[in-house]
Amino acid sequence: MNREWEILQIPGPTPIPPSVERAMVQPMIGHRGQKCKELVEDIAPRLKPIFGTTGDVLVLSSSGTSALEAAVVNTTSPGDEVIVVVAGAFGDRFAKICNTYELDVHRIDVEGGRAVEVAAIEEQLQAHPNVKAVFITHCETSTGVMHPVEEIAEKVHDASDALVIVDGVSSIGGAPVDMDGSGIDLLVSGSQKAMMLPAGLAFVAVSDQAWKVINDNPRPRFYLDLRSYKKSLDNGQTPFTPALSLLFGLQEVLSLIEDEGLENVHERHRVMKEMTRAAFRALNVPLFVSEEDASTTVTSVRPQTFEAEQFRKIANQEFGLMTAGGQQNLKGEIFRIGHMGYSRPANVLQYISIIEIVLKRLGHDFEQGVGTAAAQEAYLQATRELD
């Protein structure tokens, strides 16, 4: 299938809105001039509500993983005890980074498809009272699980002085997070998921409590030293040459989100989740994650009557519909659909209808149209009647 015809419904990178594409092709500017200062100072306050904070949201020119690494190197020293919740590939990545930086990692492994039990974290905190930080993934992209990070943050702070560090790469912009209200200390994200940009920007939102730790932390770091970003930002600058075209695009993304209204953006994602899940239930194709643990930005499906990879291949070859496969031990077991960023109910209606045709090709037994009808019904339930 020619790339012109692709329908990109993987959980990131996600499609770029046309106005953002246009914004990104502006002429370059000097990164130490007044225009860049205006750009940086325009973006900084507008990012805050998306991260649920009135504190600093730092923008790094690097991809999402660098924000995870920045969270680790800025808050910890070798030998520090940390808890890492691992419920999939991205929790595992947090753990790997912590191991790389010689931390004493207490892993809480959670079975694929389930959110972590808050009690399990409390138990680990009791068992290891010196834990300096709890690392947790908000949306575990590899499984479509969304962990209750706000509740976890509150419970961790009730029980200890540990920082709560959240990977929001595939949730921020698509799901609400009350960082300040729940006491999350670091909330990191990337540009290529619900933020509707190409990869290349990383975001790190930092609480006051976290700044104390970061400022006192002696671990060597340079490009990822958040103190440099903070010091520069206070002067309307970036410490190193920023990815300017992505900043131009980010400015337009912020306008799109503000025009739609952040609450409406989050509601749109919730509706897409409900529509997608309703369709697969009606089609009798099992969802991998239970209703209460399911992400609003990515849905995982674990087919029983056909091969996940065969499904993906036909959807791709016949309709250019790009979905994601399973990772690690879920390879070949599940497929994943991203519905975040520049995606909306009309996109869900399209991919569900395509999927019904693919299921026919695969010989899956269902009544033609029932998946679509269920998605439509979920949409109608979620929206008020028009006047």
Place this chain on the structure above:
Amino acid sequence: MNREWEILQIPGPTPIPPSVERAMVQPMIGHRGQKCKELVEDIAPRLKPIFGTTGDVLVLSSSGTSALEAAVVNTTSPGDEVIVVVAGAFGDRFAKICNTYELDVHRIDVEGGRAVEVAAIEEQLQAHPNVKAVFITHCETSTGVMHPVEEIAEKVHDASDALVIVDGVSSIGGAPVDMDGSGIDLLVSGSQKAMMLPAGLAFVAVSDQAWKVINDNPRPRFYLDLRSYKKSLDNGQTPFTPALSLLFGLQEVLSLIEDEGLENVHERHRVMKEMTRAAFRALNVPLFVSEEDASTTVTSVRPQTFEAEQFRKIANQEFGLMTAGGQQNLKGEIFRIGHMGYSRPANVLQYISIIEIVLKRLGHDFEQGVGTAAAQEAYLQATRELD
């Protein structure tokens, strides 16, 4: 609805493929230099199969109506008798141009929603043996009727020496026309329909027979003088400064059509027509045009249980789905859906599913999902099983 979210399913202008958008933003070149000559000489032969001819296809930098006018001013002189088939707004436009240029116009008015009877043309030719040209619209965009222009061309040539002049603005690129085989003399089109470009280019394909008439025709004309275009084209030039960005785009459009294969392009349009019509039949919303007269590029619907304009308003406001209303006496009576150019079965699946939701809003009585199921079934019938 923000323009970022629009789903443009009107019968032109149509969406532009991303690679065509990119092709159009190349730096300007001199229009008398070698690069422009290469551009013009690359495009000319590649246009021919799309018009079903081995003859000249001239490219004018102007919109589709100019090609209609060029057809009139190049082939006729004041007082000439002509036949014009008028089955809607665009047939009417041909007649208006003929009247403007002081021709003796014999109109064949056809009721909206019906194709012209070939016998009616034959009768007019018998009644007016001096007729110099027969003007006919291939796809009457205002109603979604497709006239049998190939059969008409054959019959006209059997009965007279009149030229057969066809408006292919909303068909060329979406429907096959055997210009040479059927003896069509002028076949004109525009860039903004199935040719996947913005408006701004007009195409005029000319038969040898037509050239004789054009070359001998004393009527004054300048910008639309096809002799200038022919003379320039034979030297790899254009007579006036061409719309270069559109030519850059056209080059990419030709590559897209060639990559897909022209027959496959036409088949894709036929399938979209079948899917769309099957859906409305299943939804019990009357189609305006009968099966045998229906266009492969635009479908007209004449609702009975709800207002066409109310339908269009909700589809637009809630989903950004842009459809077209009726024109002239059909205003408020029908709505029209374009499915041509950068559109494919996946787009039909999307708009049908959206339309089902809009029909619910309007209180139309149907079983949720039956329209989608019918479109899917039409698609499955039209395509072979995958291996």
